[in-house]
Amino acid sequence: MLQGIFQQLRFVLLNRHLELALGVLTVSVLLQLTHSFCTYLSRPKNVRILSKPYSPLTWFKNFDFILNAPRTILRGYQDRGHAQAFAIPSLGEYTVLACTEDDIKAVCDIDEPVLSFPEAMTDRLKNYWTMYGFQVGDIDPHSSIPMRVIKVLLRMHLPVLRPVIESRIRQGFEKALGKGCRVDGYTSVSTYMLSRTVIDEMNVRIILGDELSEKPGCVDTAIRYTEDVVVTAEICRQLPSILTPVIAPLMMGYRRSMQKLADFITPVVNERIRRQLTMDTSKTYDDCIQWIIESSRTPAQRATKRLVGQTIGILMASSYQMSMTLVYVLYALCHHPEYIPPLRDEITRERHNQSEDPFKKMYLLDSFLLEVARLNPPEALTVQKKVKLPFTLPSGVYIPPGNLIAVPHQARARNPDIFPNPDQFDARRFLPKHEQQCETEAIAKFTDVSYRYLYWGPPKKACPGRWYVSHALKQVIVHMLMNYDFKLENKSDTGVFSWTTIIFPSPTSRILFRRRERSSGN
Numbered sequence: 001m002l003q004g005i006f007q008q009l010r011f012v013l014l015n016r017h018l019e020l021a022l023g024v025l026t027v028s029v030l031l032q033l034t035h036s037f038c039t040y041l042s043r044p045k046n047v048r049i050l051s052k053p054y055s056p057l058t059w060f061k062n063f064d065f066i067l068n069a070p071r072t073i074l075r076g077y078q079d080r081g082h083a084q085a086f087a088i089p090s091l092g093e094y095t096v097l098a099c100t101e102d103d104i105k106a107v108c109d110i111d112e113p114v115l116s117f118p119e120a121m122t123d124r125l126k127n128y129w130t131m132y133g134f135q136v137g138d139i140d141p142h143s144s145i146p147m148r149v150i151k152v153l154l155r156m157h158l159p160v161l162r163p164v165i166e167s168r169i170r171q172g173f174e175k176a177l178g179k180g181c182r183v184d185g186y187t188s189v190s191t192y193m194l195s196r197t198v199i200d201e202m203n204v205r206i207i208l209g210d211e212l213s214e215k216p217g218c219v220d221t222a223i224r225y226t227e228d229v230v231v232t233a234e235i236c237r238q239l240p241s242i243l244t245p246v247i248a249p250l251m252m253g254y255r256r257s258m259q260k261l262a263d264f265i266t267p268v269v270n271e272r273i274r275r276q277l278t279m280d281t282s283k284t285y286d287d288c289i290q291w292i293i294e295s296s297r298t299p300a301q302r303a304t305k306r307l308v309g310q311t312i313g314i315l316m317a318s319s320y321q322m323s324m325t326l327v328y329v330l331y332a333l334c335h336h337p338e339y340i341p342p343l344r345d346e347i348t349r350e351r352h353n354q355s356e357d358p359f360k361k362m363y364l365l366d367s368f369l370l371e372v373a374r375l376n377p378p379e380a381l382t383v384q385k386k387v388k389l390p391f392t393l394p395s396g397v398y399i400p401p402g403n404l405i406a407v408p409h410q411a412r413a414r415n416p417d418i419f420p421n422p423d424q425f426d427a428r429r430f431l432p433k434h435e436q437q438c439e440t441e442a443i444a445k446f447t448d449v450s451y452r453y454l455y456w457g458p459p460k461k462a463c464p465g466r467w468y469v470s471h472a473l474k475q476v477i478v479h480m481l482m483n484y485d486f487k488l489e490n491k492s493d494t495g496v497f498s499w500t501t502i503i504f505p506s507p508t509s510r511i512l513f514r515r516r517e518r519s520s521g522n
């Protein structure tokens with residue numbers, strides 16, 4: 001019987017092209033209609049919805065969401081005087097945007113089983129297919145392993161890792177600038193590629209350790225892998241989820257970056273486990289692979305594939321947002337060179353003081369980073385959560401399960417009631433009015449979290465990597481400022497483009513670097 005079905009299928013595929021095309025079209029239209037109807041049934045109530053998912057133009061509107069989501073969200077936020085929640089149909093569900101202080105606090109503070117951040121991320125990143133089978137779930141239900149590794153162990157080791165990070169930064173700059181071309185005494189490089197190379201040189205060492213970061217091809221494979229994940233996940237998001245098990249492996253298999261990365265990591269994991277089991281302490285390690293192994297306790301957590309998937313997951317979480325932030329730092333320094341001399345003075349002063357934490361009193365640097373991040377978030381939305389149980393916001397908006405909820409972070413950063421003169425870049429915005437107050441008042445740090453400034457997510461469960469990000473980015477900025485002069489090749493080439501709610505820096509921008517004559521030798 002099975003043979004008969006295959007023969008019929010073969011016949012249709014070979015001889016009935018027209019019927020086949022019509023069949024595919026009919027199934028697609030039926031799927032879309034069913035989908036629109038289901039989306040309509042689960043629409044949020046008591047809230048303004050910016051457009052209707054069941055209109056015949058839905059597919060075009062999906063394109064609008066893909067290409068213009070940050071602009072649509074900004075308009076929706078401003079139209080209502082920043083004071084009311086609103087909803088937009090995204091790609092198969094509604095995203096409700098919480099705008100009032102009470103709504104925002106509720107979205108930040110309410111978690112599983114009502115609202116879920118991991119589920120929103122799983123839907124988006126298709127972890128199982130893009131992170132070597134890694135899934136959040138029963139094996140480590142509260143993500144305690146990555147939390148301990150990043151929030152406790154990595155943060156604790158930052159002072160001892162400082163020289164290692166510094167040498168990786170130097171290596172990253174040399175590698176990126178080595179590929180540049182000479183222009184009027186400067187070296188011209190792609191701003192994005194420079195940032196990626198420096199950040200990934202550093203992250204690969206911190207996460208995968210000395211041995212792998214020195215292995216030829218490992219850093220480049222890591223860069224290719226994170227690019228592949230973003231492209232694969234975003235394409236799968238546009239298609240019916242039933243196609244993910246087919247499309248995702250095909251796309252991830254095209255350059256084989258995930259498998260190659262796993263091939264680099266697996267023998268190292270196995271060797272480290274062997275050493276742990278035989279109590280061989282002849283070598284010590286200070287990297288995330290080691291801390292993941294030490295933090296994994298149950299047999300399921302300690303399975304090699306799970307340990308490799310967990311490592312790859314952390315590598316992915318650490319990569320693209322950090323390099324995008326470095327691009328925006330470069331743009332800000334080039335567009336506002338007036339901040340370069342005071343930043344250099346602050347660095348020189350703190351070097352003379354030789355304090356244990358060299359960044360503790362670099363107040364301007366913290367304020368500068370807070371301002372760069374305020375105006376250049378990597379996403380238009382923050383605190384993105386999937387609604388798992390029916391949920392009503394304090395303002396009365398009712399959201400059925402299956403929808404998304406989030407805070408319009410980028411739009412809020414331009415709200416004059418929260419940040420006066422919001423469109424102006426002011427690197428001193430987060431500093432007290434008088435310099436003397438820096439010694440007596442609590443000064444804003446780049447790692448601070450608050451309901452007003454949600455760059456790191458919800459205050460009670462914010463990004464665990466923020467201390468590493470802050471520390472590492474400050475080291476990169478200090479290295480750049482003290483060793484190089486730099487300027488953009490074309491100042492107007494620093495725009496951004498968006499794909500759904502992700503905001504990317506322009507890939508065409510180029511930057512010119514030249515060694516400073518009186519380099520401090522950092």
Ligand code: HEM
Pocket residue numbers: 117143146150314317318319321322325378382383384455456457458461462463464465466468469
């Ligand atoms: C500029 C760089 C970064 C930004 C802007 C950023 C921002 C965020 C945000 C907004 C969240 C979501 C929190 C939530 O809504 O619950 C998050 C989660 C997370 N981040 Fe980061 N992040 C950055 C870098 C990193 C790095 C370098 C690491 C790892 C070393 C990391 C590890 C994580 C992890 C593991 C989570 C999930 C936390 C959870 O499950 O609750 N991030 N990050």
